[in-house]
Amino acid sequence: MAIIHQCKITTMLERRGLLATLCLSLLIHSPLASSQDEGAPVAVTSAQARDIVELIQLNGSVSARRNAQLSVATAGLVTLLELDEGDQVDKGQVLLELDAELARQQLRAARAAETRASRALDDARRRLAEAEELAPRQSIAETVVRDIAAEVAEDEAALEQARAEAGYRAGLLDRHRLQAPFAGVITARLVELGEWVVPGDAAFNLVSIRQLRLDFQAPEDYQGKLRAGQALEFSLGGGHPGRHVATVSTTVPASDAQSRTFLVRAEPRQPVAGMLPGMSVRAAVRLPTGRSGITVPRDAVLRYADGRQIVWVVERDGGRTVAAERLVKTGLVFDGEVEIRSGVNEGDTVVIAGNEALRNGLAVTVTRR
Numbered sequence: 001m002a003i004i005h006q007c008k009i010t011t012m013l014e015r016r017g018l019l020a021t022l023c024l025s026l027l028i029h030s031p032l033a034s035s036q037d038e039g040a041p042v043a044v045t046s047a048q049a050r051d052i053v054e055l056i057q058l059n060g061s062v063s064a065r066r067n068a069q070l071s072v073a074t075a076g077l078v079t080l081l082e083l084d085e086g087d088q089v090d091k092g093q094v095l096l097e098l099d100a101e102l103a104r105q106q107l108r109a110a111r112a113a114e115t116r117a118s119r120a121l122d123d124a125r126r127r128l129a130e131a132e133e134l135a136p137r138q139s140i141a142e143t144v145v146r147d148i149a150a151e152v153a154e155d156e157a158a159l160e161q162a163r164a165e166a167g168y169r170a171g172l173l174d175r176h177r178l179q180a181p182f183a184g185v186i187t188a189r190l191v192e193l194g195e196w197v198v199p200g201d202a203a204f205n206l207v208s209i210r211q212l213r214l215d216f217q218a219p220e221d222y223q224g225k226l227r228a229g230q231a232l233e234f235s236l237g238g239g240h241p242g243r244h245v246a247t248v249s250t251t252v253p254a255s256d257a258q259s260r261t262f263l264v265r266a267e268p269r270q271p272v273a274g275m276l277p278g279m280s281v282r283a284a285v286r287l288p289t290g291r292s293g294i295t296v297p298r299d300a301v302l303r304y305a306d307g308r309q310i311v312w313v314v315e316r317d318g319g320r321t322v323a324a325e326r327l328v329k330t331g332l333v334f335d336g337e338v339e340i341r342s343g344v345n346e347g348d349t350v351v352i353a354g355n356e357a358l359r360n361g362l363a364v365t366v367t368r369r
Contacts, residue, residue: 039364040323040358041364041365042351043369044349044366044368047295047348048296048346049346050295051291052332053286053288053289053334054286054287054288056218056222056285057282058232058282059217059281060214060217061279061280061281062215063213065213066206069204070178070181071202072178072201073178075197076176076197078096078097078098078191078195078197081192085188087185088183089180089183089186089206091183093180096177096191103176107170109169110162110166114159114162114163114166118162120158120159121155127151128148128151128152178204182208183208185209186206188204189204190203190205191204207277212272213266214266214281216283218251218264220261223262226248230285232285233284235281235283237279237280246269247267248264251264252264293340295338295339296311296337296350297350300350301330302355309328310325310328311328312325312351314349314350321365323358323359323361323364325359325360328342328343329341
């Protein structure tokens with residue numbers, strides 16, 4: 001029995017020794033031990049003095065300078081219709097034709113009347129010339145000459161009337177064709193072949209894609225800050241890559257009473273491939289404030305629910321490199337930087353990564369700058 005009891009004691013001691021060895025091993029290799037030996041790893045940069053910029057973010061859309069709903073100029077039956085949504089058309093291109101047979105017949109009759117009037121005038125002028133040649137020799141009465149002259153005047157008026165009628169009929173015939181007033185893309189076709197249409201009925205929506213602009217609804221707080229001639233950077237929505245530059249062309253001073261915004265319109269400085277009316281667009285306007293200040297990267301500023309804003313700086317404490325907490329007041333945010341109005345000085349080494357679990361006096365190791 002003594003032998004068995006001694007074996008149990010030996011086994012328990014071995015287990016306790018193994019457990020102690022394991023705990024010591026975990027302690028040695030734990031992050032706490034490592035941080036005490038080497039310091040918490042942090043990435044740092046220097047606080048810099050620079051010109052402070054107010055960055056205004058705007059959301060808007062691409063609009064067309066020319067966007068028209070087209071209608072026919074006269075009533076008629078659609079006999080030619082070959083275009084559809086998405087088709088690009090040139091200025092003056094025929095979009096549809098109406099049945100114009102009656103109009104053509106009326107034009108032919110008007111031109112025939114014009115020809116008759118022209119011939120009648122030529123004949124009257126010839127007879128007047130002959131009469132005026134005979135009058136000095138008293139071979140023809142003066143009254144006859146005056147009558148022929150009056151006839152010439154009447155024929156001239158008749159010819160003018162016939163020409164006007166022919167022009168009117170030609171204009172009516174032209175009105176049986178709907179032509180594109182400018183080059184663009186058909187965004188909607190609202191008529192069908194064989195349909196009877198009348199003036200005022202929309203037939204097509206036509207949008208120009210050659211002269212596009214950017215429309216933004218800016219908060220009314222920026223009234224007076226945004227002016228014509230200012231540059232802005234913009235990017236298109238829908239996954240279109242790249243940033244582009246536009247110039248503010250106009251601002252509408254009237255504010256929308258419901259949204260509390262006003263219209264800001266800008267023109268791209270260069271054509272942008274793939275930009276179409278209706279696309280979403282985001283823009284940023286940089287407004288110089290006329291002052292300089294201290295800035296740090298946005299990642300250097302920690303914000304808490306109680307309103308505190310903290311920046312951790314790296315300092316030397318004797319022979320150690322340690323973290324120190326700075327309570328800061330911030331200003332404008334731009335270009336990934338935050339303006340620091342108090343709490344950090346130019347040249348201070350601020351922590352931009354690894355600052356989530358720091359505490360005052362904690363030893364740190366700078367891993368990168």
